[in-house]
Amino acid sequence: MNKSELVAAVAASAGISQAKAAQAVAALTDQIANAAARGESVSLIGFGTFSVRERSARTGKNPQTGATIQIAASKTVGFKPGKALKDAVN
DSSP states (O other), rough: OOOHHHHHHHHHHTTOHHHHHHHHEEEEEEEEHHHHTOOOOOETTTTTEEEEEEEOOOEEOOOOOOEEEEOOEEEEEEEEHHHHHHHOOO
């Protein structure tokens, strides 16, 4: 399912127009991204938790030349599914 299919499904499920559903989906994704940028986690009970995770600096290899390179420390967004989502999948 891509974003436009999600918007259509939300519109049909909630009985609203696709324009309103698109605004709701955009607002949700924007708020999750803003919270992650501030280093906060977003917990949606039953669905899961989005959180910022730290990656430490490490040594890697260039696959073309085989030379070792330093990979800088970075932050990434992780997702831990909630129990209800795990149960729905299984």
